[in-house]
Every structure is written in structure tokens, then in C-alpha cells.
Amino acid sequence: MLASPGARELARRGVSPDIVSGLSIGAYPAAVVAGALDFADALRLVALRGDLMEQAYPHGYGLTAIMGLTLAQVESLVEGSGTWIANLNAETQMVIAGTDEAMASVAKRALEKGASKAHRLAVSVPSHCELLAEPAQKLVAAFSDVTLSRPCCAYLSGSTGRVLWQPEQIADDLAMNMARTVRWQEAVISANEREARLAIEMPPGGVLTCLTRQAAWEGESISLERSGVDVAVHLAKRLRS
Structure with missing residues (x-):
């Protein structure tokens, strides 16, 4: 939840967002901003979210990143x-969710198909799929x-790639994003189309x-921390100007 102090400092300096978006749990500080x-x-909701996710799958599950294959290849x-596509981050950068054994099998076959990388992430929960x-x-x-x-500016859903304005739609997006595929590339494309x-x-x-930057972004992208x-x-x- 460190986004809010950074956003407050930017606002103090005269910079306010036209669009906010967040990946996974990042949607919460985006909604706050x-x-x-x-x-x-x-x-309170983020703490509950973490507890619910951990209690559902305390061990034996997680996420694996696969790079260098197309969506069609990963879908096959x-x-x-017994795994699901959890994140569509860029054209050839995806994350799958499932059991450790099932993910290891898919990762092995992905490398055999020509993936440049397939590695287990340090996450113990199968986020962004129907298991949650x-x-x-x-x-x-x-x-x-x-x-x-x-919202006072456009809230861009990282799950649908669409801008949401109605409070009830934003509440649904925040609550359900743990069980929905992250579509970051679609969100970036949507921001491009809105001339961000x-x-x-x-x-x-x-x-x-x-x-x-990998998801066809047409502008400049920087990390405030760096x-x-x-x-x-x-x-x-x-x-x-």
C-alpha cells in the first residue's frame, strides 16, 4: 500500500493521474489513489484478502512464469x-497457476516447445484462476x-482492460480479481487508446x-522508486506543456 504516499507527493508537486491501474493486489492502492x-x-480488505488466499491453499500450489511462447502455445x-493461465502480461510473457507438480510438467513441456524461460515464482498461492x-x-x-x-479519474481494471466508473463495478473488480486472469497487456493497450x-x-x-514496456506501450514508463x-x-x- 505504498502507492498512496508516492501519489500524494506527486499531487503535492502538481501531478495528478488521468488513469490509475494496478496488477493484482495493486488494484487496491490504485482505487485509493x-x-x-x-x-x-x-x-482491512487487503489483510482479509491475504488471509483468505493463504487459508485456501497453504502449500503445494503456486505460480510459474513462462516467457517466449505465444498465448495459443501456452493455452495448448x-x-x-490442471493448470490455468493466471497472467497475460505481454505478448510472450505469461504466468500459469496450479499445483507444483502440474506446473513443473507444463514448464518442462514449455521449454521443449521453445520457451526462453519457465520458472517457478516465489508465491505459494494459485492466484488469478478458478481455484480462488x-x-x-x-x-x-x-x-x-x-x-x-x-473515482475522480479513470480506474482501469487490470482484469478486464476496461475503464470502470461505477462504484459497484469497482468493488466487484477488487473483490474478484484474485480469481480472474490478469490481462495487463490489454490494460496497457486500453491506456494507449485513451492517449496516455x-x-x-x-x-x-x-x-x-x-x-x-513489453506490452506495446506507446509512451514513457518509469518507476518512481528508481x-x-x-x-x-x-x-x-x-x-x-
Whole structure:
């Protein structure tokens, strides 16, 4: 939830977003920055989300990244394997979810098919697939006690690649994203179509900056943590001049 301090500092310097988006749990700080979700509610819901996911699958499951294959190739590998496509990050950068054994089998076959890389991620939960449908419904119930607001800027769903304005749609997107495929490339394409030309990744890290660049992004993409606030402010003001 470190996105909000970074966004507040940018706002203090006169830089406010036209669009916000987040990958997986990052959708929550995105909703906070957009004014759709209260920060205290976000903290409580994120904690519950983590508990529900961990309790559902404490061990033996997870995520594996596959790079260098097309979507059609990965779809053929996961069909009937007991794994699911969890993330569509870029044209040839995907993540699958499932049991350790099933993912290892798919990873082996992916490398045989010409994948440049197939490696197990340090994650113990099979996120973004139907295995988490039941815990996601429990989170939906928790959202019934939370009041969301219409966002002050476009909230771009990382699960659908569409902009959402209605509070009930944003609540559904946040609650259910643990069980839905991440479609980051589609979100980036949607941002391109809305003429966004500067993507600023909030702390921590810079993984999304790299993914955004790989996903046919037409503008500049920077990590606030690595590039700093001064660079972000300069680029934003240059775009608006």
C-alpha cells in the first residue's frame, strides 16, 4: 500500500493521474489513489484478502512464469493439465497457476516447445484462476459493508482492460480479481487508446515498468522508486506543456 504516499507527493508537486491501474493486489492502492476506496477500508480488505488466499491453499500450489511462447502455445500446454493461465502480461510473457507438480510438467513441456524461460515464482498461492473462486466470494461479502465512491479519474481494471466508473463495478473488480486472469497487456493497450503517454509506477519496485514496456506501450514508463519524484514531475509537466 505504498502507492498512496508516492501519489500524494506527486499531487503535492502538481501531478495528478488521468488513469490509475494496478496488477493484482495493486488494484487496491490504485482505487485509493482514484478516491474510489477509503485507505482504512483498503488496509482491512487487503489483510482479509491475504488471509483468505493463504487459508485456501497453504502449500503445494503456486505460480510459474513462462516467457517466449505465444498465448495459443501456452493455452495448448495448460489444456487438461490442471493448470490455468493466471497472467497475460505481454505478448510472450505469461504466468500459469496450479499445483507444483502440474506446473513443473507444463514448464518442462514449455521449454521443449521453445520457451526462453519457465520458472517457478516465489508465491505459494494459485492466484488469478478458478481455484480462488470460493475465497473471492467471501471477499465479495466483505465488500458489502464498504462504501465506495465514483473515482475522480479513470480506474482501469487490470482484469478486464476496461475503464470502470461505477462504484459497484469497482468493488466487484477488487473483490474478484484474485480469481480472474490478469490481462495487463490489454490494460496497457486500453491506456494507449485513451492517449496516455506517461506511466509512473508507484513504489515499491519496478516490475510493472518493465512489463508495461513489453506490452506495446506507446509512451514513457518509469518507476518512481528508481527514477525519483523530480524526474516524474519533469516528464509529466513536459507532456502537459
